[in-house]
Amino acid sequence: MLQRVRVKLMHKPCSTVGVLPSPAEVGFIRLRPDILTNSGIPEFVWGGVGGGGRKAALRVSERVTPLPNPPPQGGREQAEAAARAEYKSPERAVAFGFRCCRVVLVALAICVACGPAPTRAQPYPSRPITLIVPLPPGGSNDIMARAVADKLSASLGQQVVVENRAAGGSGTVGTRQAAKSAADGYTLLLGYTSTLATGPSMHRDVGYDPRKDFAPIGLIAAAPSLLLLHPDLKIRSVSELIAMMKRGDPPFQVGVPGIGTVNHLASVLFAHQAGVKVQQIPYKGSNALITDLAGGHVKVGFNPIPVSRAALESRLIVALAATSLRRSTALPDLPTVAESGLPGFDAVLSYGLLAPAGTPRPIIDTLNKNLRAALATEEVKQRLLQEGAEPMPTTPEEHAAVIDREETKWSTLIHSVGLKAE
Numbered sequence: 032m033l034q035r036v037r038v039k040l041m042h043k044p045c046s047t048v049g050v051l052p053s054p055a056e057v058g059f060i061r062l063r064p065d066i067l068t069n070s071g072i073p074e075f076v077w078g079g080v081g082g083g084g085r086k087a088a089l090r091v092s093e094r095v096t097p098l099p100n101p102p103p104q105g106g107r108e109q110a111e112a113a114a115r116a117e118y119k120s121p122e123r124a125v126a127f128g129f130r131c132c133r134v135v136l137v138a139l140a141i142c143v144a145c146g147p148a149p150t151r152a153q154p155y156p157s158r159p160i161t162l163i164v165p166l167p168p169g170g171s172n173d174i175m176a177r178a179v180a181d182k183l184s185a186s187l188g189q190q191v192v193v194e195n196r197a198a199g200g201s202g203t204v205g206t207r208q209a210a211k212s213a214a215d216g217y218t219l220l221l222g223y224t225s226t227l228a229t230g231p232s233m234h235r236d237v238g239y240d241p242r243k244d245f246a247p248i249g250l251i252a253a254a255p256s257l258l259l260l261h262p263d264l265k266i267r268s269v270s271e272l273i274a275m276m277k278r279g280d281p282p283f284q285v286g287v288p289g290i291g292t293v294n295h296l297a298s299v300l301f302a303h304q305a306g307v308k309v310q311q312i313p314y315k316g317s318n319a320l321i322t323d324l325a326g327g328h329v330k331v332g333f334n335p336i337p338v339s340r341a342a343l344e345s346r347l348i349v350a351l352a353a354t355s356l357r358r359s360t361a362l363p364d365l366p367t368v369a370e371s372g373l374p375g376f377d378a379v380l381s382y383g384l385l386a387p388a389g390t391p392r393p394i395i396d397t398l399n400k401n402l403r404a405a406l407a408t409e410e411v412k413q414r415l416l417q418e419g420a421e422p423m424p425t426t427p428e429e430h431a432a433v434i435d436r437e438e439t440k441w442s443t444l445i446h447s448v449g450l451k452a453e
Contacts, residue, residue, distance in 0.1 A: 160219060162194065162384075165203070177193055179411060187397075202230065210387055214386065221382065221383075222383055222385045224293050233452040247383065248385055249402045252382050252418075255378075260324075268351070272372075273372055283307065287313055295311060296378065325342055336362070355377060406423075
C-alpha cells in the first residue's frame with residue numbers, strides 16, 4: 032500500500048546533479064512503505080566520488096506523520112485546509128506534490144546513471160613477483176633464474192625476486208609449493224627436466240601433475256651433457272665405444288653425478304638404445320666424478336659442460352660427444368651422440384618459467400613476451416653460454432609440448448628399468 036507523506040527535499044551540490052531544485056521545498060508525495068528507512072524517513076542516497084574526490088548525496092528527509100491512503104473521512108478536508116494555509120490553494124499544493132515526485136524520480140535516475148564506476152583492474156604487474164627456485168643457491172637452476180630475473184625486472188617495471196626453496200626431493204617439494212600458490216601471476220616457478228619430466232616417476236606422490244597443475248610461460252634454455260672418457264681409452268667415436276662395450280663380458284662401468292639426475296638417465300638411455308649392459312657408478316656431485324675420470328678410476332662418464340670445461344682444457348679428460356640433438360654452441364666442433372652412432376639420441380636439461388594453473392592468459396602472454404625479449408639480449412645469451420646452455424625462446428604452447436614430450440620419454444624409460452630415487 033502506498034503511504035502519503037509530507038517531506039522536505041534536500042541535496043548537496045555535485046557537478047553531476049546540478050539540475051535539481053534548491054533545498055527546503057515542501058510538498059506531498061506518495062511512497063511505498065518498504066522504501067522507508069528505520070527512522071521513518073524515505074531516503075535515496077547516491078555516494079560516489081566526483082571531481083576532486085567530493086562526495087555527493089541526494090535525499091528525501093524529514094518525514095512527518097503519514098496520512099492513511101485513502102484518508103479517513105474528514106482527512107482530505109484537513110489536508111486541503113493545511114495546504115490552503117501554506118500554499119494558498121489545494122491546487123498549488125497538489126501541483127507541488129507532483130513536482131516533488133518528479134524530482135525524486137529524476138534523482139533516482141541520476142543515481143543509477145552516476146553510480147560509482149566499477150573498480151578498474153590494476154595493470155599487471157603492480158607489485159613484486161616471486162620466482163621460486165626449488166633448489167639451493169649457486170646451482171644451474173639458480174643461475175638460469177637469475178639470468179632472466181634482472182631483465183624481467185627492468186622490462187616489467189617490478190622487481191622479480193628469486194627465492195630458493197631447497198626443501199628436498201630433488202626440487203619436487205618446492206615445485207609442489209609453487210603449484211599450490213595463487214594463480215595471479217605473482218608467484219612463478221623455475222621448472223626443469225628433473226622436476227617436470229623425471230621427478231614425478233622417480234619419487235612417490237610428488238603432489239603435482241606437470242601437465243595439469245602449471246601454466247607454461249616459456250623455455251629459458253636447454254643444456255646438453257657430455258659423454259666423457261679417460262684419455263687412455265683411445266676411443267674416437269661413439270660407434271667405437273659401443274663396439275668396445277659389447278665385447279666386454281662384465282657390464283661396463285659408467286660414472287654419473289647422482290641417481291635420478293638427467294646425466295644418470297642419459298647413461299641409461301645410452302645403454303638402452305645401444306643395446307649394451309652398463310653399471311652406473313653414482314657420485315656425490317659432478318666435481319667428484321671429474322676427479323675420478325681424470326684419475327682413471329672410472330673410464331666413461333656423463334657430466335654437464337660447465338664443471339667439465341677446466342678438465343677438458345687441461346686435457347685431463349676427453350669429450351666424445353654431446354647429448355643434444357644439435358651441436359652445442361659452446362663446443363661447436365664436438366659431434367652429438369645422435370650424429371655419431373645413435374640416431375635420435377637426446378638427453379638435455381630444459382629450463383623454463385611456469386605459473387600455477389589458472390593464471391589468466393593475458394598475464395602469461397605478458398610474461399612470455401618479456402621473457403623472449405630477455406633471451407634476445409646479448410648479455411643473457413653470454414650468461415647462458417657460460418653454463419653450456421642454448422637460449423630457447425618459445426611460446427607457451429611450445430613449452431607445454433616440450434614438457435609433455437620429455438615426461439613421456441623419461442617416464443617410459445624409468446618404468447621400463449624400474450628406477451626409483453634413493
